[in-house]
Amino acid sequence: MTWLVPLPVIMPLLGAALTLLMRRRPNAQRAVSVTVLAATLAVTIMLLALTVNGETLTVAVGGWAPPLGIVLVADRLAALMLVVSAAVTLCVLIYSIGQGMTDREENTPVSVYHPAYLILTAGVTNAFLAGDLFNLYVGFEILLAASYVLITIGATKSRIRDGTTYVVVSLLSSLIFLTAIGLIYAATGTLNLAQLAGRLDALPDSLQLGLQGMLLLAFGIKAAVFPLSAWLPDSYPTAIAPVTAVFAGLLTKVGVYAIIRTQTLLFPDGPAATVLLVAALLTMLVGILGAVAQSDIKRLLSFTLISHIGYMLFGIGLASDVGLSGAIFYVVHHIIIQTTLFLAAGLIERQGGTTTLERLGGLAKLAPVLGVLFFLPALNLAGIPPFSGFLGKLGLLQAGVADGGILAWLLVAGSVVTSLLTLYAIGRVWNLAFWRTPRTATAPDADAVPGRGMSRLMVGSTVALVTLGTALTLISGPLFDVTSQAATELLDREPYVYAVFGEESP
Amino acid sequence: MSPNLLLVIVVGVLFAAGVTLLLERNLTRVILGITMLGNAVNLLILLGGGYGGPPIVGVTPEARMSDPLTQAMILTAIVITLGMTAFLLAMAYRSWLLNGHDDVQDDVEDRRIVQLAERDQGLADQDTADEPSAAGAGGQQ
Numbered sequence: 001m002t003w004l005v006p007l008p009v010i011m012p013l014l015g016a017a018l019t020l021l022m023r024r025r026p027n028a029q030r031a032v033s034v035t036v037l038a039a040t041l042a043v044t045i046m047l048l049a050l051t052v053n054g055e056t057l058t059v060a061v062g063g064w065a066p067p068l069g070i071v072l073v074a075d076r077l078a079a080l081m082l083v084v085s086a087a088v089t090l091c092v093l094i095y096s097i098g099q100g101m102t103d104r105e106e107n108t109p110v111s112v113y114h115p116a117y118l119i120l121t122a123g124v125t126n127a128f129l130a131g132d133l134f135n136l137y138v139g140f141e142i143l144l145a146a147s148y149v150l151i152t153i154g155a156t157k158s159r160i161r162d163g164t165t166y167v168v169v170s171l172l173s174s175l176i177f178l179t180a181i182g183l184i185y186a187a188t189g190t191l192n193l194a195q196l197a198g199r200l201d202a203l204p205d206s207l208q209l210g211l212q213g214m215l216l217l218a219f220g221i222k223a224a225v226f227p228l229s230a231w232l233p234d235s236y237p238t239a240i241a242p243v244t245a246v247f248a249g250l251l252t253k254v255g256v257y258a259i260i261r262t263q264t265l266l267f268p269d270g271p272a273a274t275v276l277l278v279a280a281l282l283t284m285l286v287g288i289l290g291a292v293a294q295s296d297i298k299r300l301l302s303f304t305l306i307s308h309i310g311y312m313l314f315g316i317g318l319a320s321d322v323g324l325s326g327a328i329f330y331v332v333h334h335i336i337i338q339t340t341l342f343l344a345a346g347l348i349e350r351q352g353g354t355t356t357l358e359r360l361g362g363l364a365k366l367a368p369v370l371g372v373l374f375f376l377p378a379l380n381l382a383g384i385p386p387f388s389g390f391l392g393k394l395g396l397l398q399a400g401v402a403d404g405g406i407l408a409w410l411l412v413a414g415s416v417v418t419s420l421l422t423l424y425a426i427g428r429v430w431n432l433a434f435w436r437t438p439r440t441a442t443a444p445d446a447d448a449v450p451g452r453g454m455s456r457l458m459v460g461s462t463v464a465l466v467t468l469g470t471a472l473t474l475i476s477g478p479l480f481d482v483t484s485q486a487a488t489e490l491l492d493r494e495p496y497v498y499a500v501f502g503e504e505s506p
Numbered sequence: 507m508s509p510n511l512l513l514v515i516v517v518g519v520l521f522a523a524g525v526t527l528l529l530e531r532n533l534t535r536v537i538l539g540i541t542m543l544g545n546a547v548n549l550l551i552l553l554g555g556g557y558g559g560p561p562i563v564g565v566t567p568e569a570r571m572s573d574p575l576t577q578a579m580i581l582t583a584i585v586i587t588l589g590m591t592a593f594l595l596a597m598a599y600r601s602w603l604l605n606g607h608d609d610v611q612d613d614v615e616d617r618r619i620v621q622l623a624e625r626d627q628g629l630a631d632q633d634t635a636d637e638p639s640a641a642g643a644g645g646q647q
Contacts, residue, residue, distance in 0.1 A: 068575065134579055141586045148593055157604050161611050164533060164597060168610070171540050171590055172528065178547045178583060185576065186554030234616075293619070 001050055005059040005072050007043045008082055008125040011036050016118035023111035030097050033114045037090040037121065044082040044125075051079040052482060054489070056499035058131065066500050067192050071131035075496060076486035077328060081128045081257055084332050087468065088249050088339050089121050091461045095343055096242035098457025099350075112149060120146035120246070127254050131500060133181050133191040136258060140177065140222070144170050147251060150243045151235065158238045166235035173221035180214035187211065194500035197265050197493055205270075212267045216259065216275075223255030225313060226283040229306045233290065236305075237298035237355075241346025244298065248305050249339030253331050256312050260327065263316055264490040276317035277407045284310030284411075284418040291425045297345045297355040297433065300425055304381065305338050307418055314411050315396050318403050324487035326395035329480060333380075333388045333472055340377040340465040347373065347454050347462060348433060357432040364434040370454070371434050373462050377469050378430065382423035388472035393419060395480070513553055520546035533598040533608040537591060544587035548580045 015036030019029045051057060056075040060066055074082070096113070123143025130136040148170075152163035185191055187207060188199040200208060217228070224232040232252070236244050263276075287307025294300040312334070315327025345355055351367050352360045364371045380387035393415060400412040472479065489495050520542050527539025555576030559566030598608040605611075 134582075138582065138586075145586075145589060145593070148590075152597065155600050160597060160601050160604060164601065164610050167590075167594060167597065168528075168536055168540070171594075172543075174586075175540070175543045175547055179550060181579075182547060182551035182554050185551065185579075 001046075002057050002059050004043055004047055004050070005057050005074050005129065006061065008040050008047075008086070009072075009122050009129065011040050011043070012118040012122035012125070016115040016122065019114040019118060026100075026111070029111070029114045033093055033118060034090070034097070036118060037086065037093055040121065040125070041083070041086040041090050044079065044086045047074050048076075048079040048083045050074075051076050054485065054495070056495055058499050066131075067190055067195050070135050071192065071194075071500055072129040072135075073131040073193075073496065073500060074129060075499065076482060076489060077257075077260070078128045080328070080332065080482060080486065081253075082125055084335050085121075085124050085128070085250055085253075088335055088465070089117075089124075089246060091465045091468075092242045092246045092249075092339060092343070093117060094464075095245070095346075095458050095461040096240075098455040098459075098461065099240070099242060099346070113153060116146045116149040116153075117246075119143075120150065124250055124254055128257060131193055133184065133193065133196070136261075137174070137177055137181060140254070140258075141174060143251065143254065144174065147247060151239045151247070153240060153243065162235040162238045165231050169221060169231040169235075173218050176214060176221070177218035180211060180218060183214065184211055192500070193261070193265055194497040197497055200266050208267060209270060209272065212262075212270055212272050215262050215266075216272060219255045219258045219262070220279070221255075223252050223259060223309055224306050225279050225309060226286045226306065229283065229287070229309075232306055233294075233299050233302035236302050237296065241343065241349065245339045245342035245346065248302065248342050249335045252305065252309060253335050256309065256316075256327075256331055259313070260316055260324070260490070263319070264324070265493060265496060268491070268493065269319070273317050273319050274407065276313050277411060280310045280313035280317055281407075281411050281414045282310075283307065283313060284414050288418045288421040288425065292421060292428075294425075295357045297348060297357065297360075297429055298342070300429065301338070301341050301345060304422055304425060307422070308334055308338070308381070310418065311393065311396055311415060314415065315399060318399050318408065319491075320399060320403060321484065321487050321491060322402055323396065323399035324490060325480065325484035326392065326399050328483040328486055329388075329395055329476075330392040332479065332483075333392045333469075336465060336469045336472065337377050337380050337389065340462065340469055341374070341381060343458075343462045343465065344370070344374040344377065347458060350454055350458075352433070357429065360433040361436040362434075367454075369459065373459070373466055374434070375430065376466050378426040380469055382426050383419045384423070386473050388469065388476055391473065391476050391480075510553070510557060513549055517546050517549045517553065520549070531609045533594070533601060533610055536610070537594045537598060540594065541587070541591055544583070544591075548583055548587075551576050551580050551583070 015032055018032050022028045022032065047057070051074055054076070056073065058074075059072045061070040061072060064070070096117070100113070120143050123139050123141070123146060126142060127136055127139030130139050148163070148167050151166055152159050181191060184196070187203060188196060190196055190199060200211070221228045221231075236247055239247070263272075284307050287303050287310060291300050291303035291307060294303060311330050312327045315323040315330060318324070347370050348360070348363065349355045351370055352363060354360060380389045383389040383393045397412050397415060400408045400415070524539045524543035524546055527535045527542065530536060530539070555573035558570050558572035561571040561574035561577070601608040
């Protein structure tokens, strides 16, 4: 069944080519994109079903044997990420189609949107499946190149302004990543992750630390880890709602995935774990304090996004079975919830004409459905039982307590404070936007399209994601089983290396 | 097979110049900086591949070949940098069309927060000057 592995990359790329050819026929474009992403979702689910028993699927692209050729690896972690990302991208695509239909494509030039969106998906899946560092870099570049197009779509003044920050910062992180790749190749003579796992151990500690630092710097920018996070709230909020949603849900998590992969496989026990823990604490606290200070829903959500990246780093930094498992669970939870919240924010913008809290009000009466769609994922994010946010945080807290170090206890305290402050920030949005008596004079934002209302597709796809996010609670038992097995497998390292090289492990 | 000293120096200079240009406000200079950094990284990867003859069977004896893999990687990196540079140039042009310049501008929200802070400061100064205070006006959201 290894032929399934490259499909999640190939299908969206082919779809992108097709949609590019059909740029004058929006309906055909929509049909192709939805079909391609639905097929991708089906393939990723099959991949997860195959890998969940511990089998790791590998494909040597073009038949070139692993150390030299490109190898794609689908293990539990990769397959899990693939399924979640495919589900989220499909829902967001349907949402954006709904938005494009009501807008009559004034604000969203659909001809560029669909190819760029599919290429973004291909980049994300390629990064998840990459079995060597250079392919990981290429995956990042594919998704970033597509994201540059998506974030500046329409090329209005504000989008160009915010896009510039985003593009320049992303390019810088890519260059740092590429430099790290050059140095790692010079030091070890390979970029294959499985081979590096053995060869990096042989290097002197200081050199290992330097290389690890460069990789962490590059991935830290992409994952928006404090102090490398300032670009995010500055650039995400101005894009169109579905784009912001998919960026917030997926792109930072690809960075987190890269951190998990390289930390566990390449640098299993280095002093960098302490740095990660400190960064996690600062990311949580600074992020959430930023969110409390915001008066715009999209910016507020961007700050909660940064802050909750801290939780994942917390789990990774602990470097224990339980911690890593909690981190992976949290990634899954957060991809879905953060995307849902941004989609709901998009709906708020369409219903209220703005996302500024000063001017919103009375939405609970105007649009009760929207209230539910915002309230459920918001509580989930804040970690109210019995939602998956609570379960994920509980898993991490248990891991922190089990670790028992001073820093771990500090992080446990920090996590609880962050969770409470998230609840406060979310509560503020709820009070001001939903419960307050409506203001009469609501001048709409320049970018917003007021009075368009929410189309059925937009609401439907948001409902689907809210349901998925809520259903995580129901499947949390099996999900935790998968994440803890994935964590054990990652920390063991042997299964990955064995899967790539078979008997003749280098 | 020690690396070529001249190339090492060139890489260093390119990195330094690239970073300096990257710190500029003007987007065109930022683009030049990124191009320089890209070239610096490519040369760095080339150096990592070792020094030797062209890696073609029959032209160079196998022991004296340079590493073809690094060259393949550089090719990929060059193509990517080219695409990104083109996109950045388009953005700089668009920015120039819209604003009449291509300076990277301040974050609007940041500026607003600074103004808020300044206003709070001003109000606090007034409060100390005359007692009837403007209650609540400071923390206005």
